[in-house]
Amino acid sequence: MKTEITLQSVPEEKPGFIAIILYLAFIYGLFWVINQGLIYLFRDITNELLVKIFNNIIWIGYMFLHYKVVKYFLYLIQKQRRSPVILPVLSISEMGINYYTESKKTEWKDISEIQIIDAVLSVTVDLNSEKDFKLNLFKTDLQKQMTQDNFEKLLEYHYKKDVYIYNTPSSCGCGC
The missing domain is CATH 2.30.29 (PH-domain like)
Incomplete structure (x- = not known):
């Protein structure tokens, strides 16, 4: 029986490139579904001022969500490229x-x-x-x-x- 042992850490699992691509496809597909839903909801609005306000709010929301998606995407790529530390x-x-x-x-x-x-x-x-x-x-x-x-x-x-x-x-x- 061994009387001495040294345990080492197990490196964390890395996301695969296919998982990262599927993540992006899902998120942008979700963006498209939300966009189509909003177009359907606001199709009957005739007031141009309200349409411009809603468009600007939606555009700002999309930019914020896009920023978060790209930031997480870059984090996943960085995590994938990092060499394991044991x-x-x-x-x-x-x-x-x-x-x-x-x-x-x-x-x-x-x-x-x-x-x-x-x-x-x-x-x-x-x-x-x-x-x-x-x-x-x-x-x-x-x-x-x-x-x-x-x-x-x-x-x-x-x-x-x-x-x-x-x-x-x-x-x-x-x-x-």
């Missing part, structure tokens, strides 16, 4: 546990409680509550390195007190 998140060794995200290194003797509830690791330190942390294990590469049962055994091997582990059973969706 960083160490958690290290377990004989000396203790090290949570890299917030630079919290703790020795085993200082830890008062360790819990794993639905794949969320919670570490509590009595004397220094600033060192407490929670980590969602699904956001790490734990599944690639070992099973969750082996991870729990590793924690129990190093941490001589009880490790509280609770997994909610999966629901069948029937409301039972």
Whole structure:
């Protein structure tokens, strides 16, 4: 059994180019439907002043929505082009546990409680509550390195007190 492990972050998923194009097609199709609906609603207005006011309000609204759509489109393209960043998140060794995200290194003797509830690791330190942390294990590469049962055994091997582990059973969706 491995006695030391370093968990790393899992890069976030990127949107595909097809999803981005479908997003744009949907939004501009929605613009067209709204435009046709507004033309249908205002077709009976004969007052030219009201028509100009409505046209200006609609034009300003379209420009604002277009600005938001283009801004989000550029964000998606930027997110797509960004290279994934993989960083160490958690290290377990004989000396203790090290949570890299917030630079919290703790020795085993200082830890008062360790819990794993639905794949969320919670570490509590009595004397220094600033060192407490929670980590969602699904956001790490734990599944690639070992099973969750082996991870729990590793924690129990190093941490001589009880490790509280609770997994909610999966629901069948029937409301039972």
